[in-house]
Amino acid sequence: MTDGAQEFRNVTVDRSEGFGERLLGALLDRAHEMPPQLIAPLVAEEVGRIGGRDVSILLQDYDQLVLAPLPGMRLSVGKPERIDDSQAGRAFLSATTVEQPQADGVRMFLPLLDGSDVVGVLAVTLSTVDDNDRRLLRRLSGLIADMLVTKNSYTDQFFRARRREPMTLAAEIQWSLLPPLTMLTPQVAVAGILEPAYDVAGDSFDYALNDNILHVAIIDAMGHGLDAAVLATVAIGAYRHARRADVGLAELYMFMDTAIDEQFGPDHFVTAQMMRLDIGTGHLQWVNAGHPAPLLIRDHRVVQALESPGTLPVGFGGAIPQISDQALSQGDRILFFTDGLIEEHRTGEEQFGEERLLDFVDRAGCAGEGVQEMVRGLSHTLMRERGGVTTDDATLFLVEWCGGTADRLVTV
Secondary structure (H helix, E strand, C coil): CCHHHHHHHHCCCCCCCCHHHHHHHHHHHHHCCCCHHHHHHHHHHHHHCCCCEEEEEEEECCCCCEEEECCCCCCCCCCCEECCCCHHHHHHHHCCCEEEEECCEEEEEEEEEECCEEEEEEEEEECCCCHHHHHHHHHHHHHHHHHHHHHHCCCCHHHHHHCCCCCCHHHHHHHHHCCCCEEECCCEEEEEEEECCCCCCCEEEEEEEECCEEEEEEEEECCCHHHHHHHHHHHHHHHHHHHHCCCCHHHHHHHHHHHHHHHHCCCCCEEEEEEEEECCCCEEEEEEECCCCCEEEECCEEEEECCCCCCCCECCCCCCCCCEEEECCCCCEEEEECCHHHHCCCCCCCCCCHHHHHHHHHHHCCCCCCHHHHHHHHHHHHHHHCCCCCCCCEEEEEEEECCCCCHHHHCC
16 A cells, blocks of 8 residues: 555544534525425525524616515515615625624625626624624525525526516517526636616527637627517527537538528528637637627727628628637727617717717726626616617627636635
């Protein structure tokens, strides 16, 4: 036997179960068979075991303006909390715990992280708080987020809590297509937003991180209402099908083009951008099929529009597209957007335009602002600037390349 093997066998492992492990284990064991409507009471019960009270689960609404309380037995249900000016909103935007001292203790606001996507906030009051409480609550909130996302597929309860106004059928279809709105990793981060949230029809986006390649598509299907939603559904389905077959960007475009043409004929089309980013090297490739050129943001300023050779919109039977390339520097951001953002205008007035967009992007790209906060803040600022008017779908999608390596995460 080698010295290393002998040393390994001599290691004593502490397998005792501490209070925190028992608490999290009990929650996880019971959650497997728990119906969705009992998740909230289960959470309130388990939080109560560490002295927590006034438990609230706050979920982001579709407009990304407020955190709406999830109703449920034993939960404290108050008014929605505005994301921009509340302690809960601070926890949500920063993805970190916020503590608010009160006369009877400390109100804790913990982000509910599904992977890196913040789905909401857990709020709970404790008489006193120490580091053990903070650690346990942080892990508990992560488990709660996973449970909410898992049970979300079995119920409409969470969807209803997030809605502040009626949603169109077309928007219902579009939201069902979307991946998580935010993904954060050590090497790359993405965030997207759709407007108008409750009436979007033709705009959509999709992404996937496969090994070292980030794949992104942003589309805008022609028309409005249900017709546009159906067209967008086929376009996203075709994109995913081709992407999962691991074809190149040119072949991916041709597959989508054929699928739209064969299904809908020559009178229907989808404008689109498809992108591949090597997150190890920062090598960016893209095809632009009828969209405004994306913006390259470096050191918090727009340095150029990423112009590329024109390619016909998907469905028009275009020739094999030319692939464009760009070498990114660490920290670079790429902002993709659909034409609804810059073509919007009030009756009798000029369009919003790209120049005004550039000005707002420069003002929004302040140091220290994460991709989710930037894209959300930019979207809401632009909406206010347009007087709250959106007669066409408008999409923003932001990608940040951070570089480096994630190997350190493999080590416990």
